[in-house]
Amino acid sequence: MLTKQQAKLFFLVGTFVTFAVFIGLTIYSLRQVQTNLPEDVARGKHLWEKNNCMGCHTILGEGAYYAPELTNVLKRRDVNFVKGVLMSEKPWDLHGRKMVAYGFNEQQANDLIAFFKWVGTLNLNGFEKVDRTVSPLAKDRMKDQSN
Amino acid sequence: MKYKSQKVAYWFWALSMLLLTIQLTYGFIMGFARVGLDGLHQWIPFNTAHTVHLNTLVVWLIAGFMGAAYYIIPEEAETELWQPKLAYLQLIALTIVGVAALTGYHFNYWEGRKFLEIPRELDWLVAIDVILFLVILLMTILKGKKKSTTAWVLFGGLTGAALLYLPGMISFDSQVLDSFFRWWVVHLWVEGVWELIMGGILAFLLIKLTGVDREVIEKWLYVVIGLTFLSGILGTGHHYYYIGVNKIWLIIGGIFSALEPLAFLAMTLWALSMYSKGEKKHPNKLAIFWTLNAAIVAFLGAGVLGLAHTLPQTNLYTHGTLVTAMHGHLAFWGAYASIVFAIMTYALPNLTGRKVYQSVRGKVAFWLSNIGILTMVSAFAAAGVAQVYLERIMGYEFGAVQNEIKVHFWVLIIGATILSTGIILYIIDFIKYGLPTDEALEPA
Known part of the structure; x- marks a missing residue:
């Protein structure tokens, strides 16, 4: 059975990993956006x-x-x-x-x-x-x- | 109530109810404009009405969350609020900024960025106000006897909301970048950190109303917010499909927004199972109604209706149509309006000492407001689908299509009238409870 500690770990690791991927994708895709208009x-x-x-x-x-x-x-x-x-x-x-x-x-x-x-x-x-x-x-x- | 300083919550909620009334009034102005009755155009054009409608929504919900935090944190930390006078000062400052912003919207003083229209100068005042709010909460938690998961999750959500306000304060020349970072605020609020706030309030209410063991409720709270971030952060991608950024967001946004309903489903199942496990002895049945309503309708509005148009193949057609308004109305109602109503309904008898739990007016308010919003959502759905078909598939011109679907806006107005009747009844109950008093303090 899932313990409270394991649930907390799931929350922390899941958040950290998805946020890191999100930042990476943001940098990747914004490099292609024209900024000097x-x-x-x-x-x-x-x-x-x-x-x-x-x-x-x-x-x-x-x-x-x-x-x-x-x-x-x-x-x-x-x-x-x-x-x-x-x-x-x-x-x-x-x-x-x-x-x-x-x-x-x-x-x-x-x-x-x-x-x-x-x-x-x-x-x-x-x-x-x-x-x-x-x-x-x-x-x-x-x-x-x-x- | 258990601590005298919890009384400050009442005044935040009073501000909430005032702002909600303004929100509904300006909603009607927009509804009537959509059917051609725009006699107020000269003074309140549609963009003013729209901005006031959205901003009063955001601020009444935030005032509601702040009230909730001031009520919940002392009880969770088992101590009086740190410097309650500062909390009143924070309320006054919030009110002044709100009045200044709402007045400015009638005089072309705004930033035309949906949901983030508060002008830059006032943004700084908002930031100072929110920092003060967070400091009061943090100091209360730190000086308290207990450090509960519920309190930390609520505080974490509120801190996240404050931090995520910052990307919205950057100015861009490019509409693409502007839109990209606008969603860092709006999406990561409503499908991210606001769900933590909702989860924290929901956990507190479930602990109080069901009598189920705190450890069990808080364990599942972690699972729910874990699923929220796991799907919601990369789910931001569904706003990036068609705004001029890389195709990769079609895949990322598609996959993760398809997972987003799972977080809401988990929240629904969590609330329902805790309720069914509980003792069902708590006399405040209306608070239970609103609590379960939040958990269930959030899934329908944010989860199901979100999924209805969030896949790239569908969104290609529905993007920028009334289909979005359909989803938005039920999502905000279910997830956030209902949770504020839930905590108010739970706390008002405790703050005022008027232990009236079986108000017929309260029950009618609950049902009418829910029926009203569902009628509105149905009207938006019918109008939105017809708009997509006529405009995006048949290729008719925007204005001609809007005239064609006018009948649905009449249904929208009828729904809004039912909703508003419910809200007025709720506010009458709110007033009838009277003011919070030290006499309502429960013996330790």
């Missing part, structure tokens, strides 16, 4: 954060599920459309859901677009295709529509 991309990211865009949208699939996923926004929408939304002085309203009227200036809008462009270039292990539709069903449907 162009200045406009970094500025765009900080604008994204400062205005809590993730409080409505998702990016890389993370956020609040109230407004569209923006990882591939520039593949779905024209850059001027996106710029128009960002610079709008009135709440943008599509399908009845309002966006905060941020009224970004030209420079800020360009920075955010640079950020979206960079995010759009990431290799997301398949997810980059999902919000552009990945399933065979969807592909067939799109083919039908274009014919």
Whole structure:
């Protein structure tokens, strides 16, 4: 029968080993992540954060599920459309859901677009295709529509 | 109660209940916005409501854990709290930081990082507050007569939670790194060290409520938290599938998150078997209800519903959809909200001396809140699955799909109303217990 000491040992050894593996994998995988980003991309990211865009949208699939996923926004929408939304002085309203009227200036809008462009270039292990539709069903449907 | 200084727990729980009320209110604002009723948009846009909803959740649970620790540690260490006045100071500081953060969220003062929106300047105040809290607990344990496993596990979980807050304070230019380390906080909290806190509270409640031998309960506590870390630490990988890091996380995250339900299952079996072995003589049946509820619903919400979308093949489609909200709501309710309700329900009669155990209101509160949350989770499930199908499989546009699934948000609002009715009844009971008093002190 298991004793309390053995149970404690199981906890301590299991935790230590898995944490060590976790740290090792973290170092291994982060070596491949780009860190020296162009200045406009970094500025765009900080604008994204400062205005809590993730409080409505998702990016890389993370956020609040109230407004569209923006990882591939520039593949779905024209850059001027996106710029128009960002610079709008009135709440943008599509399908009845309002966006905060941020009224970004030209420079800020360009920075955010640079950020979206960079995010759009990431290799997301398949997810980059999902919000552009990945399933065979969807592909067939799109083919039908274009014919 | 056995020690006068345990009274401080009551005030932490009072803060918890206040924050929970705010959380529910802002949840309704979001629910109504989802069905198109967003008249408050100008003052409380969705991102403000969302941030207040998440942050009040985190802080009411943490205040609940702190209250639990201040109640449990003196009893486990068999001594009064070290410097109880500092504990009140810590409560006031926590409240001030909370009010500042919540106010700031209405004026674009935040960091837009889900769950970690508290601005950097306030982060430092949180850190100081938590250090003070941990020092009070540690000094109490060290000066105490007894050093119990339950107390150390609870203290270890709380210390781990404090340490893991730090990676969330690093600033990154890259969204990938930002997301990567955000999960060090969020995942390693809820599927890691918070489970230690839950395990510690659960062990204390099982010891008190079932009468089973402490050594047996604490032995299985080690097994449960061992399984938690064994699966949960590398299970962090399920957040790394699609955020721009190496493919290796698809394998690691997939395998270890498939093991995560085992830790929750172990917790359920542990609680149920201790209960069935026990004497069933304790008069506080409601506390037993909430304790078992925590153990069972945590398995369903965190374990089963987590597994429902955590394998990479499924998550490819469900990532970033309402399916996540489905899992999140039941997981937080089962694992963490319920354990806070359990310890409060156990402790309130002891703190106030009002030994009312068979409150009809309390029972109705228990059932309504559970039925309410299950209704909400069902609504999120239906909405989430429909969203995945229409958006990710059929390829329809996001906004069009959200309009299509609007009916589920009405069901969500109905569920939230049932849940809130239950919570209001619980809070009425909480108030009716009255204030903690030295007269409730049990003779040694």
